[in-house]
Amino acid sequence: MLAIKEVFHADYVTLQLSGEIDASNSVLLDEAIKQALNGNHERILIDATALTYISSAGLGVFMSYLEVFEEKNIHFALYGLTPTVFQVFQILGLDQLLTITGSAEEALQTS
């Protein structure tokens, strides 16, 4: 079960994820990111505080946007990952390519 809530701020959007991302619902994450991109936001933040699990399908969604973020010069950052979820990013090596911070403030400062 995955729930995604969009929170709009003056100059950025936060996608709050809660629950688990797996092959059955990763398309929801994909759509939410696509929508945020269509909204022409320069900064997109992912609040992963309530994310309890991510499968390879979920990681694949983040991975598939790496070039788009770079091309469009979009600041994309994740924050609040639990140690278990962070470890999944780390083992795959995605932590080297994505901005991952502890808090929203830190995620905004990295832009």
Next chain:
Amino acid sequence: MMGDVSGKGTSAAFNMSQMKGVFHSLVLDHPQPVAFIRKANLALSKCLERNHFITAIYMLVNTNEKSIRYSRAGHCPILYYRGTTEHADYLASEGLGLGILRNDGYDRYVHLNELHWSSGDILVLFTDGIIEAKNEQQEEFGYMRLKEALALHAGKSAQEIQESIKQDVYRFIGKQQYMDDDYTLLVLKFN
């Protein structure tokens, strides 16, 4: 070597057969681990869908020097038990999954690691199906339990260790649960 493809079902099976073809072709040239991983990334980048990736560990075992040279591409780390200290731990190494960066930029994320073994050491390779096996309380078997299981069974033969770890995983998930994912478990014990 060990590898795992992302996703499940038909697309994963299709990607796995492409991966095996690429790997079998590359080993014909007896490449060093870093060269193998870099070439595998370039080849697989041309056939995987943009949201799919593959993880792998490629090892070259030199039985004369009692050494292993390896590169890790985003796969679960090697679990290693030292006979002298009777201690098991995961070997830290940097790396990035195959198909994540689809250009030369990938090359700087590939690293060569080397280890030397002594008699009684044990090396375990596995896929995340083992780690993510869940019990009724939705708790994962996890890295800690796998490490403890290896230390506990270290006195046994490689085949017995593999069997005992599998039993530990099934006992953990309980009779009411099925494994969500496929898994692979390879145990090497050095004499």
